[in-house]
Amino acid sequence: MQFFLDTAELAQIEQGIEWGMVDGVTTNPSLIASQGDAYLPTVKKIAELVPGPVSGEVLATDYEGMMEQARKLADLAENIVIKLPLTPDGLRTTRTLSQQSVKTNVTLCFSSAQALLAAKAGASYISPFIGRLDDLGQDGMQLIGDILQIYRHYGFDTQVLVASVRSPLHVVKSAQTGADVVTLPFSVLKKLYRHPLTETGLAGFLSDWRETGRNFDD
Numbered sequence: 001m002q003f004f005l006d007t008a009e010l011a012q013i014e015q016g017i018e019w020g021m022v023d024g025v026t027t028n029p030s031l032i033a034s035q036g037d038a039y040l041p042t043v044k045k046i047a048e049l050v051p052g053p054v055s056g057e058v059l060a061t062d063y064e065g066m067m068e069q070a071r072k073l074a075d076l077a078e079n080i081v082i083k084l085p086l087t088p089d090g091l092r093t094t095r096t097l098s099q100q101s102v103k104t105n106v107t108l109c110f111s112s113a114q115a116l117l118a119a120k121a122g123a124s125y126i127s128p129f130i131g132r133l134d135d136l137g138q139d140g141m142q143l144i145g146d147i148l149q150i151y152r153h154y155g156f157d158t159q160v161l162v163a164s165v166r167s168p169l170h171v172v173k174s175a176q177t178g179a180d181v182v183t184l185p186f187s188v189l190k191k192l193y194r195h196p197l198t199e200t201g202l203a204g205f206l207s208d209w210r211e212t213g214r215n216f217d218d
C-alpha cells in the first residue's frame with residue numbers, strides 16, 4: 001500500500017520523504033489557504049519535492065472551467081494528478097482527461113454508487129472520505145470494502161485512495177481491506193511509529209549499555 005501525505009506544508013513533505021515513507025501527496029484549496037500561499041506556485045513546489053503523484057485540485061465547478069484549470073495544473077509538472085469533484089461536470093472532465101491520458105483523482109466520494117461512476121469515467125484514483133462518514137455514525141471502512149469488491153468484479157483500473165484518515169487504526173484497516181493508497185495527515189504518519197513498549201524497550205537497552213561504561217566501538 002502506498003502512503004500519500006495530505007498536506008500543503010513543505011516542511012512536512014520534506015520530513016516524510018527523509019523518512020522514506022512518502023510515495024505521493026494530495027492537497028486541496030483548504031490546505032493551501034491555511035498556509036496563506038498562492039495556489040499554483042504551491043502545487044508546483046510540492047511537485048518538485050515529491051518523486052511520486054501529486055494531486056492538485058481544480059477550483060472551478062463547470063466543465064469548461066475545470067478543463068482550463070486542469071491544463072494549467074498538468075503543465076506544472078509531469079507528476080501532477082488532476083483532482084476533481086464527484087459531480088456530473090467533474091466526471092465529464094475526468095472522462096475527457098482520461099481519454100487524453102491525463103491522470104485524475106476523483107474526490108469527495110461517499111458512496112459505492114459514486115465510486116462506480118468514477119471508475120466508469122476512467123478515474124485514476126477514487127478518494128472515499130472515511131473519517132467524515134464515521135463522524136455521521138456510518139462505517140467508512142465498510143465503504144472501502146464495498147468499493148474494492150465492485151472494482152474487482154469488473155476489473156476497473158481505478159485505484160482506491162482512502163482519504164479523511166483520522167488515526168493509525170484507519171491506516172491499518174485500510175491495509176487489511178486491501179486499499180491501494182492511503183492519504184494521511186503528517187500527525188497520523190508520526191503516530192504510526194509510536195508504541196509505549198517500543199519506547200520503554202529502547203530506554204531499557206540504552207540504560208543497560210550505559211551501565212557497562214563502554215563505548216559503541218569497544
